[in-house]
Amino acid sequence: MILRFEDVGYTYHTLDGETEALKGLNFGISRGQFVSVIGPSGCGKSTILSLAAGLLTPSEGKVVRENAEFGYMLQRDALFPWRTVEANLFLPLEVKGKNTRMMRENALNLAEKYGLKDFLKKKPAELSGGMRQRVALIRTLAAQPDILLLDEPFSALDYQTRLEVCDDVQGIIKSEHKTALLVTHDISEAIALSDKVIVLSSRPAHVLAEHEIDFGGNNPKHRRECGQFAATFEKLREELGL
Amino acid sequence: MKNKNYSAAHAKFLKRNRVRGILINVTRFGLLALVFALWEICAQTELIDPFITSSPSRIAATAAQLYRDGDLFYHIGITLMETLAGFAIAVIVGYAVAVLLYMSDSIRKVFEPYIVVLNSLPKIALGPLIIIWMGTGYTAIIFMTVIVAIIVCIMNTLTGFLSVDKTMLTLMKAMGASKRATLVKLIIPASLPTLINTLKVAVGLSWIGSIMGEYIVSRAGLGYLIVYGGQVFKLDLVMTATIILCILAGGMYGIIALIEKKLTR
Numbered sequence A: 001m002i003l004r005f006e007d008v009g010y011t012y013h014t015l016d017g018e019t020e021a022l023k024g025l026n027f028g029i030s031r032g033q034f035v036s037v038i039g040p041s042g043c044g045k046s047t048i049l050s051l052a053a054g055l056l057t058p059s060e061g062k063v064v065r066e067n068a069e070f071g072y073m074l075q076r077d078a079l080f081p082w083r084t085v086e087a088n089l090f091l092p093l094e095v096k097g098k099n100t101r102m103m104r105e106n107a108l109n110l111a112e113k114y115g116l117k118d119f120l121k122k123k124p125a126e127l128s129g130g131m132r133q134r135v136a137l138i139r140t141l142a143a144q145p146d147i148l149l150l151d152e153p154f155s156a157l158d159y160q161t162r163l164e165v166c167d168d169v170q171g172i173i174k175s176e177h178k179t180a181l182l183v184t185h186d187i188s189e190a191i192a193l194s195d196k197v198i199v200l201s202s203r204p205a206h207v208l209a210e211h212e213i214d215f216g217g218n219n220p221k222h223r224r225e226c227g228q229f230a231a232t233f234e235k236l237r238e239e240l241g242l
Numbered sequence B: 001m002k003n004k005n006y007s008a009a010h011a012k013f014l015k016r017n018r019v020r021g022i023l024i025n026v027t028r029f030g031l032l033a034l035v036f037a038l039w040e041i042c043a044q045t046e047l048i049d050p051f052i053t054s055s056p057s058r059i060a061a062t063a064a065q066l067y068r069d070g071d072l073f074y075h076i077g078i079t080l081m082e083t084l085a086g087f088a089i090a091v092i093v094g095y096a097v098a099v100l101l102y103m104s105d106s107i108r109k110v111f112e113p114y115i116v117v118l119n120s121l122p123k124i125a126l127g128p129l130i131i132i133w134m135g136t137g138y139t140a141i142i143f144m145t146v147i148v149a150i151i152v153c154i155m156n157t158l159t160g161f162l163s164v165d166k167t168m169l170t171l172m173k174a175m176g177a178s179k180r181a182t183l184v185k186l187i188i189p190a191s192l193p194t195l196i197n198t199l200k201v202a203v204g205l206s207w208i209g210s211i212m213g214e215y216i217v218s219r220a221g222l223g224y225l226i227v228y229g230g231q232v233f234k235l236d237l238v239m240t241a242t243i244i245l246c247i248l249a250g251g252m253y254g255i256i257a258l259i260e261k262k263l264t265r
Helices: A045-053 A085-095 A101-113 A129-142 A159-175 A187-193 A220-225 A227-240 B008-044 B056-068 B072-103 B105-120 B123-134 B138-162 B166-174 B179-190 B192-216 B222-231 B235-264
Strands: A003-014 A017-029 A034-038 A060-065 A070-073 A147-151 A179-184 A196-200 A207-212
Touching: A003 A045, A017 A045, A017 A060, A017 A207, A034 A045, A034 A159, A034 A187, A045 A060, A045 A070, A045 A147, A045 A179, A070 A129, A070 B166, A085 A101, A085 A129, A085 B179, A101 A129, A129 A159, A159 A187, A159 A220, A179 A187, A187 A220, A187 A227, A196 A227, A207 A227, A220 A227, B008 B056, B056 B072, B056 B235, B072 B105, B072 B138, B072 B179, B072 B192, B072 B222, B072 B235, B105 B138, B123 B138, B123 B192, B138 B192, B166 B179, B179 B192, B192 B222, B192 B235, B222 B235
Parallel strands: A034 A179, A034 A196, A070 A147, A147 A179
Antiparallel strands: A003 A017, A003 A060, A196 A207
16 A cells, blocks of 8 residues: 555634544555545545645544655646746756756656657647646656646546546556546546545545446546446445435 | 738738837827927917926926036936935845745734835825934935835735745645745746836836935935925926936836836747
8 A cells, every 4th residue: 555544534723613624534545556536525635635745634543655755736737837848847856856867857758758849848828728737747747756646637627628638647647657546526537537436425524435446448438438337427426425 | 920921811900000009109209299399389489488387498408508517417317326226225125025024924914014004104204304314415315215115015026925826836835845945936936027017116116215305305316406496496497307307217117118028028
């Protein structure tokens, strides 16, 4: 297990009072797995990512991490508009003090491998939404993380781009053999992309069910065409109480 | 400039745009020329009293006289020096203070009410104090310029810092960036447009500060010429100094606009 949540609870404190976001949360991710967490909106999904990355400390229980480097991908690409695509890719290297020739070359190789070569000298504003999200993914990968934390990275895209980008991102993550933890409220996205789907309850969130998904190979497109897709969708929908 | 082979329709569009630009410029300068011409004619024909209103020709003569006496560039130099020094200090110190206030929430909360009060205080009220503390030399005037401009510099810059995109901040945090790295890599470049705006506002305020300072104290400078001219009823001198001020302030604003163009391209 590269990451394990053991009886994790988390409570937010604000001046208006306290909110119990998570309680008794248990799950684990093995190396190379693509795991999705779905749950009703506002159930503390993003909190899970912050806890996983160590940005927050659990109020109860513990988050056990193997010695692993984390990469975060957010809802919006957050590319710096004053930097070129290339300079954006180097940002995590600069911030993490890994700005060596080797790391830069590695980042550029990734960019080339995934079709960003012609865009390196362009500003993000010149790119389409899907392309920008791809740059954001390569930026995350540039720092060579072991595990990617994806915080609804497709939700800001229009439907068509979204399908395209989510298959794209899954493909890149799989071919780079990275572990990924995706939080989303989109059931079909979770089924199409993941090896395992974790269903959360409403607040305070705990795990309602875990589903290993293995039909349709590792290809999101094939999976959506499978007969089991609709059945799984219905099952998850029921569990979420929708 | 991706494609030089424009269609006829596009060429027409470009031409119309260019003609419009030329027309606007011609009208602009025409308007100024018209005002000056009317002013001159009215003064010449004594429709208005040139002793009170002066006239373009009298202004030109006064400027030439000042130049012959070696006074013109002396007074311009003094005022320009005071304004630029005050401007530079206000912008640089203001920026540094804004960085400090940004770095610590607590410090910011402590100083917020003071800044708000200082901002609403009419700075000219400090005039007598400044004379007593700093004398009647140009340090007093530079000081006046700084206090007029600096508060707005601090507030503007800080607002710029605080309005940086939250997602980008989260991203930096998720990468484990230090406060310093966040400031250097994100906050400062992201707030560059605000800095330019601050410079533009500070130019205007610096001129207000330096001329106001010269009104209160001073023995030289354009503000001094205006006050002196008013006291001895030499309205030609007042008008001349005012026109020179217009040109200088416009020029300084133009330089900043040029810098903006260079930086944001």
